[in-house]
Amino acid sequence: MAPVTTELTSGARSATPTLDEVAVLAGVSRATVSRVVNESPKVSPEAREAVQAAIAQLHYVPNRMARSLVTRRTDTVALVLSEPNTQVFSDPFFASIVHGVSAALADTELTLVLLTARDAREQQKIARFARQGHVDGVVLMSLHSEDLLPDVLSGAGVPLVLCGRPYDGRSVAYVDADNVGGARVATEHLLGLGRRRVATLTGPTDMIAGVDRYLGWQRATEDAGRAVDPSLVAHGDFTEAGGEAAMARLLAQAPDLDAVFVASDPMAVGALRALRAAGRRVPEDVAVVGFDDAAVATTCDPPLTTVAQPLDLMTGELVELLRRQIEGVAAPAETRTCPTRLVRRASA
Amino acid sequence: MAPVTTELTSGARSATPTLDEVAVLAGVSRATVSRVVNESPKVSPEAREAVQAAIAQLHYVPNRMARSLVTRRTDTVALVLSEPNTQVFSDPFFASIVHGVSAALADTELTLVLLTARDAREQQKIARFARQGHVDGVVLMSLHSEDLLPDVLSGAGVPLVLCGRPYDGRSVAYVDADNVGGARVATEHLLGLGRRRVATLTGPTDMIAGVDRYLGWQRATEDAGRAVDPSLVAHGDFTEAGGEAAMARLLAQAPDLDAVFVASDPMAVGALRALRAAGRRVPEDVAVVGFDDAAVATTCDPPLTTVAQPLDLMTGELVELLRRQIEGVAAPAETRTCPTRLVRRASA
């Protein structure tokens, strides 16, 4: 009998038991233990039972590194937030996406890891992480136009789905809300209320969501036969403070405005504050519509009329598209655009 | 010549090149390539150069799974948020911790992955993930008293540091802010202003931070020779909405209060709103002190006097303690309590 076997049968147990140790204890071969662990049907009930008993007794946990080395899978996917501004982290929209993806993954054998890339160096680190085989796929929230990560990742052949349409027209799988449509409906609602001067507070122009929501406002304005007056436009950055400042500017530019479509709920909350500071009543003097249907939309004063995105649907599609790519059964660069919906509350 | 070698030298390159292929191309052995990759000094300049050229030419990226299998290290640490309530995600304090830990790790070779556990099932998944050797260590934000993850993880021998003192007195490494001291100073400040009825809005009683901040208020109250009047206490949940509701209750219980220490800034913002709704002026009628020094403390109306935690220090210590455990040079269950500091603004 070989020394190693002697040691195993003599009862000396390592802190982290291996397949072999389980096999020896169960009186079967390594291969059979592997089959039991991987739920292969080709195992007799007796053998299965013996193995399971041994696993329980030794507290055996398979070593995923070893497994991954041969299977070429890690059963792990990454959600990457590529964004220099840390504050975005506390944006409720982002939190919802994380929550949704995580929930969609909970029903699968996949584990979610969250990675953040604030600068080029961290992006490199993440690219390496992905390329070194630590994850089977990546959901990427790359918000700014100049981000390199989408290229690097898709170039490296890592299964990839973007959350949000890519800024340029590149061919890559993505899931997005119908931002243009949502903004359009919001603006039409304001117009339908009989408002004469419908302004907009946009998001950053280097983010596609910011651009698309502006586009929706613009189209609705044009379709209503109104001129697209530059003084009715102010740019924000999707944050509450940015929204407050932009609203103040907007009031200075266009004191006669009587409605405003704001490109995100946090910005709308800031806008509400600026409006109050300026002595304008909402919705009597100025009607306000936000975007996102964040939790704060129900608690602010007045409760916010806003455009809701189907988050569950979106995160579900995100995971679905990614899994298909991982399985290798995906059509190249599949995309989904999910419908939005106006939620009426008191602000418009 | 063996077939495999023929294939390698004949120019056929796999999509993901291995050490062997680099070795063949560079005309050295696998061992030498490994030395170059791992920056061993025992390599001649010529060999190093040849290897580096080959690596560049093949776009070689080491397979971390294979490496981990033998080194028993992954160079990855996890930040685990064990918290059923998803909304906590958008809490600025949490975002700051993530940011800080991530920044502290950016200077090292370690990669950070973020994991969330909302229920027992996800906790199991994470425990498995850690035990299977996917991470070298864990920073755990386990906020509630009944959480099992600390036990499971430390029981499994995974290097572990808690962010926040454990609820019970268990022996485990942790880093925490001096919540009791901070709350005490805040309360003393209110008392020092000459306020007669200093109330408090607490956090959840199953979170140690909630308990400690209440304790600080209590001690300061007692030390000032005041009675700890139950009607001066209302419980919140660290959220803005919860703070608003609790403040409304507090005003009903103790209409004569003239100061309130609020256990978190988001709650304080809610409290400010409730106070305004009730027609109380801040700070004239009611002085308010918050906790956390979140970004919102500077933008709300009036700007919030609050207790700041040394986040950089805390996250630095967190990473330091964890690294020491990973290196195996840590004393058992090291702990750090970081000093807090009162930041005076307009609300008190």
Place this chain on the structure above:
DNA sequence: GAGGTCCGTGGAAGCGCTCCCACGAATTTC
């Protein structure tokens, strides 16, 4: 009852890497 099929099982190869050990050449020491 001889040949065929099926099924559970174990042996063994190998995933890509690190690292111990031994080897030979260059350098040093007495």
Place this chain on the structure above:
DNA sequence: GAAATTCGTGGGAGCGCTTCCACGGACCTC
């Protein structure tokens, strides 16, 4: 000038796992 040291290098074992392949026994078929 012989022995000892140093240094860069390559061979090879092995990390823990999956999976192909072959084997033997139980079962069926004509």
